[in-house]
Amino acid sequence: MNRRKFLKNSIYASAGIASSLCITGCDYEKSTTITILHTNDVHSHITPFDNNHSEYPDQGGFSRRSALIEKVRKNNPNTLLFDAGDVFQGTPYFNLFEGELEFKLMSMLKYDAMTIGNHDFDNGISGLKKQIYHANFDFICSNYDFSNTILEGKTFKYKIYKKSNVKIGVFGLGIKLAGLVSKNLFKETKYLDPIEIAQEMTNQLKQNEKCDLVICLSHLGHRYKDENKICDHTIAKNTQDIDLIIGGHTHTFMQNPEVVMNKIGKEVLINQVGCFGLYLGKVDFEFYNNKLKSKFFSNLSIF
């Protein structure tokens, strides 16, 4: 190595050390961690499975989930809690109480929002409207147009949450209802193209509203044999500015979120925690000066 090159390198090196010291020093106080907790496809599993269940003995249930969520919130008050749909249907609690208990419990656990899954239409839009009354959280649906239905005005196209100094924009995508839900249940609900709507929503949340973090609550499903069927992958790859897709519908148990590159080569996380409230999804986003610096995942099982 000649002297000149050595000098140049050491200047770079010391500049690097100096700037990194400065970054660590200056940004330390301005760091904010946003914790995103999430469930999907809980399907009315209010209490843990029976002790003699062959697959999930004594697992799940709202009570333990509540304790776990409170523990996380104590650690970090900047926590948001979401559900990606199919809260309804699966146990006698739904047959008897028609979803009232599910929404009351989700309110007690202080859910911030959910998107609507196909089974949430199982008692029709009137059955859903009746239970929305018991919900003290937001319903976010971007690609269902309820304008000619009794659900008009009951849902948000998107919603912005502020935690500390961080702006978190959330939108919701639902699955195509025809062929999955009987028409007499969803009535005049219009299903709009999820990719187009996702682009519209991210543009609104990122460019216009200047959100620091953009989250998509999706009940489209993780992935299908039929490559043409729209899924979370399709949304991740064909859009930009989504940071996290919280998935549902396919009951996919993921140990870690999947990392997919979006259309401008930036990474999108897709996370889904199976079904029946057996797991709690957890993704932490760490910001320095409102700039996303790190992501940390740890899906928690509820035993």
Added chain:
Amino acid sequence: MKKSFFSVFLISASLFIACNQTNRSFDNKLLDHEIPDDTIINIFIEPYTQQILQSDLNTSLAYSPMKYTKKDGELNSTLSNLFADATFEVCNPIYNEISDENIDIVLLNMGGIRSIISEGEISKKTAFELMPFENQILLLKLKGDVIQEMVEYLILERKSHPIYGLQINLDNKYNLKDFNVNGDKLNPNKYYNVVTTDYLLKGGDNMNFFAKNLKTFDLKIKMRDVLINYFQNIDTLKLKTDNRFIKNE
């Protein structure tokens, strides 16, 4: 109040990746905690649970010697075969009361099987978990050419949808080798008695061929009650996969 055992599993491979100036990390610590239930939540749920317990949901109907699932076979599974066979056994006598013909075919959907059967007692609650929906059983008159369409649908689906009355053989590339209806070649002009649910007739799972029926009879029984009725009449549940829909190697 019960103290529940919490195993908080913080996930998988320890990685640290710098990408687009954003660090991404996975943690794999295994933490074991004992965290009590949330007492307030338990107290809130209790009266609802009591109401459920007051019904006869936990009364034992039958016994299962092992675990059965809808995924224990590729094109037919123990639970899909249970759904189809129980539907035939319970509904054929009902149809015989209004007709002197028998049910030829049963077709339900795999997605409608919502749970497993665990080893141990089978109760009404098991039936509610297997079949939470209020789906009604219908009998449809379908012409042979529509049955052909149904078979083509099943081949494309490659799922263990519950079927009774059809026997379908595929080659190792999932192409149709041959099929029969209760041992006979399909007659494209004959009308067959096909049993399904109102959900599937309305286009559920895109089984759109059901809409091409000549006539519909409501058998006035719910799918869930078919299961309950079936469980009440057996002692031990013995299920197996068979050759009703298979791929030949």
